[in-house]
Amino acid sequence: MDKAEAKDRIIFLSEEIRKHNHNYYVLSKPSISDYEFDMLLEELIRLEKAFPEYGAPDSPTQHVGGGVTREFSQVQHKYPMLSLGNTYSEEEIRDFEERIQKTIGDEVEYVCELKFDGVAIGLTYINGSLVQALTRGDGISGDDVTTNIKTIRSIPLKLRGTSYPDEFEIRGEIILPHASFNRMNDQRMEDGDEPFANPRNAASGSLKMQDSAEVAKRNLDGFFYYLPGAGLPFKTHYECLVNAKSWGFKVSDYAVRCKTIEEIFDYLTTWEVARHELPFDIDGIVIKVNDLKQQEILGYTAKSPRWAISYKFKAEQAATELLSVVYQVGRTGAVTPVANLRPVQLAGTVVKRASLHNADIIANLDVRIGDMVFVEKGGEIIPKIVGVDLAKRLPDSIPVAFISHCPECDTALIRSEGESAWYCPNEAECPPQIKGKLEHFISRKAMNIDSLGEGKTGMLFDSGLVHSCADFYSLSYETLIGLEKTYESTPDKKEKKISFREKTVTNILKGIEASKNTSFDRVLYALGIRFAGETVARKLASHFGSVDNLAAASYESLIEVEEIGDKIADSILFWFSLPKNRELIERLKASGLRFTLDEPLVARVSNKLEGMTFVVSGVFTNFSRDDLKKTIESHGGKNIGSVSAKTSYLLAGENMGPEKRKKAEKLGVTILSEADFSNMIS
Numbered sequence: 001m002d003k004a005e006a007k008d009r010i011i012f013l014s015e016e017i018r019k020h021n022h023n024y025y026v027l028s029k030p031s032i033s034d035y036e037f038d039m040l041l042e043e044l045i046r047l048e049k050a051f052p053e054y055g056a057p058d059s060p061t062q063h064v065g066g067g068v069t070r071e072f073s074q075v076q077h078k079y080p081m082l083s084l085g086n087t088y089s090e091e092e093i094r095d096f097e098e099r100i101q102k103t104i105g106d107e108v109e110y111v112c113e114l115k116f117d118g119v120a121i122g123l124t125y126i127n128g129s130l131v132q133a134l135t136r137g138d139g140i141s142g143d144d145v146t147t148n149i150k151t152i153r154s155i156p157l158k159l160r161g162t163s164y165p166d167e168f169e170i171r172g173e174i175i176l177p178h179a180s181f182n183r184m185n186d187q188r189m190e191d192g193d194e195p196f197a198n199p200r201n202a203a204s205g206s207l208k209m210q211d212s213a214e215v216a217k218r219n220l221d222g223f224f225y226y227l228p229g230a231g232l233p234f235k236t237h238y239e240c241l242v243n244a245k246s247w248g249f250k251v252s253d254y255a256v257r258c259k260t261i262e263e264i265f266d267y268l269t270t271w272e273v274a275r276h277e278l279p280f281d282i283d284g285i286v287i288k289v290n291d292l293k294q295q296e297i298l299g300y301t302a303k304s305p306r307w308a309i310s311y312k313f314k315a316e317q318a319a320t321e322l323l324s325v326v327y328q329v330g331r332t333g334a335v336t337p338v339a340n341l342r343p344v345q346l347a348g349t350v351v352k353r354a355s356l357h358n359a360d361i362i363a364n365l366d367v368r369i370g371d372m373v374f375v376e377k378g379g380e381i382i383p384k385i386v387g388v389d390l391a392k393r394l395p396d397s398i399p400v401a402f403i404s405h406c407p408e409c410d411t412a413l414i415r416s417e418g419e420s421a422w423y424c425p426n427e428a429e430c431p432p433q434i435k436g437k438l439e440h441f442i443s444r445k446a447m448n449i450d451s452l453g454e455g456k457t458g459m460l461f462d463s464g465l466v467h468s469c470a471d472f473y474s475l476s477y478e479t480l481i482g483l484e485k486t487y488e489s490t491p492d493k494k495e496k497k498i499s500f501r502e503k504t505v506t507n508i509l510k511g512i513e514a515s516k517n518t519s520f521d522r523v524l525y526a527l528g529i530r531f532a533g534e535t536v537a538r539k540l541a542s543h544f545g546s547v548d549n550l551a552a553a554s555y556e557s558l559i560e561v562e563e564i565g566d567k568i569a570d571s572i573l574f575w576f577s578l579p580k581n582r583e584l585i586e587r588l589k590a591s592g593l594r595f596t597l598d599e600p601l602v603a604r605v606s607n608k609l610e611g612m613t614f615v616v617s618g619v620f621t622n623f624s625r626d627d628l629k630k631t632i633e634s635h636g637g638k639n640i641g642s643v644s645a646k647t648s649y650l651l652a653g654e655n656m657g658p659e660k661r662k663k664a665e666k667l668g669v670t671i672l673s674e675a676d677f678s679n680m681i682s
């Protein structure tokens with residue numbers, strides 16, 4: 001095939017696949033078989049590989065994923081991402097309507113919509129192509145998750161028709177349908193990972209994965225409900241929705257226009273019940289003023305628009321009998337009472353256990369074994385007990401007596417003044433607390449061993465292979481292969497058995513090996529010394545330069561370090577005074593971990609550039625190139641040598657090579673001038 005033919009075929013296949021994606025994922029009306037679709041996609045992938053000059057950032061092959069984001073850069077929203085005022089009663093909705101009428105008068109039409117329970121997202125399209133996807137973040141800046149969002153097949157990478165604005169943003173919610181959520185949690189448990197508490201957490205976790213090919217497997221979906229910014233060629237919000245739909249977005253069919261408050265209440269009561277029939281979660285409804293001019297007049301408070309409000313469904317409750325109370329010890333040593341209940345149906349699942357929070361709440365509720373209790377399901381995986389049906393209390397009910405000793409290690413529990421939880425103080429030997437330390441050690445900001453999640457670490461501990469973090473470095477293929485665990489599967493609640501297979505084991509060992517390159521400051525943080533958080537560990541590493549210097553430091557020399565006070569100094573001295581900790585350091589040293597600082601750490605001035613990567617190129621007026629690089633690091637940013645799709649910014653000076661600029665432009669990497677950069681950090 002020659003170049004011209006390839007180009008034509010790529011254009012043809014892209015159009016075909018786009019159309020079929022839309023039919024399947026947006027309209028739920030497949031127009032060809034899965035096999036035929038896969039054939040078209042495979043051909044396109046093959047052609048784009050052979051003729052990369054015709055591969056486009058909005059090609060449907062992008063849905064397959066493959067790009068890896070090591071750290072998500074933070075980007076400022078063009079329009080702040082506000083939230084909605086919440087209401088919980090019809091009364092409050094009437095108040096909302098009254099407020100609107102005071103400003104606008106009687107002629108107000110509303111649009112009622114479902115309130116999707118997912119992760120808010122803002123997508124920017126330029127000339128019909130998706131160029132950026134940002135999460136809410138703090139509402140001012142969000143994480144750039146474009147690579148991961150592109151894997152969601154219902155999200156158009158290129159819009160349909162030609163009637164869309166040249167540049168616009170659309171907001172919506174990324175959700176995980178129930179079927180995909182159950183499948184995914186089952187797989188997680190099979191892999192020895194902790195299941196997600198609910199579809200929202202699962203969606204949010206998926207968007208933050210580094211490998212977009214993995215995100216593509218999660219079957220995320222998205223509904224779109226808002227076009228922010230003035231200057232749209234439409235008069236009403238409803239018109240925006242209809243048009244967004246015609247451009248290819250998935251817009252809910254359940255948005256309706258309401259003229260009266262009674263119609264709003266009808267919508268609300270319908271969905272309070274009908275929501276259980278939906279294949280995804282909603283947590284309420286949203287009521288919006290339809291007319292865009294009226295919206296403009298009503299305006300915004302600092303946090304939310306005055307022209308819209310949400311009504312949140314009440315958490316569902318069920319009544320059942322309290323059979324017994326057991327006690328769980330968390331990673332921090334905090335003891336949580338958990339109720340065993342007579343199984344009861346609640347919001348689509350059978351509930352057998354519920355949290356009783358702490359000793360004070362047990363006392364306040366005066367809950368007794370044998371009582372009929374009310375259970376409520378919030379966003380957590382474990383429902384909670386919210387009350388007792390005193391009318392049904394039997395004379396032989398037994399008050400709950402809180403335990404005095406740790407159920408895991410039998411140490412006497414302690415409670416500090418002003419705290420509601422009882423703690424097990426046996427930090428060093430209590431099993432769940434050791435597991436907590438191991439989980440901290442492998443966590444992202446510490447040794448970052450992501451091939452070992454909480455579940456796998458727990459398995460290694462339970463099987464007796466890993467008791468201290470030094471044990472990770474003694475693991476071998478032979479000890480890991482075939483390691484077993486039983487778990488309860490999500491959909492059918494049946495007990496299943498899993499065992500580590502070759503791929504899992506090789507990944508774990510690779511991750512452990514790679515962690516040996518972690519810099520000293522992070523190794524120090526990973527040790528989990530009390531009060532030595534990320535910043536303190538950085539300061540100590542920078543000041544003392546090596547673990548030997550730190551271990552030999554006196555109280556006086558410790559408090560000389562900026563921001564280190566007596567509490568931290570005492571904690572460091574105590575930690576290094578224990579022979580078992582010194583032994584731990586020796587074992588970790590022998591395994592090849594870094595205990596000296598190879599390069600001086602640049603002092604942190606701010607976290608403004610956290611998660612952003614920069615390529616600095618050319619000659620600058622006020623800074624030398626080295627100064628600029630140091631400044632980037634001092635604000636939490638990272639310097640890299642060459643421009644790639646994952647680069648956040650190209651900082652361009654005079655006489656910069658034209659190739660770098662061309663590449664940045666092609667990949668959509670923002671180019672900054674020296675002045676832009678100064679503004680960013682000022």
Ligand code: IVH
Nearest residue numbers: 082083084113114115116120225226286305
């Ligand atoms: S409109 C300026 N419509 O709920 C306000 N939001 O608690 C724009 N949400 O921030 C938001 N479904 O993340 C709107 N149909 C819907 C929604 C919706 C879910 C989310 C959204 C919002 C949050 C507020």
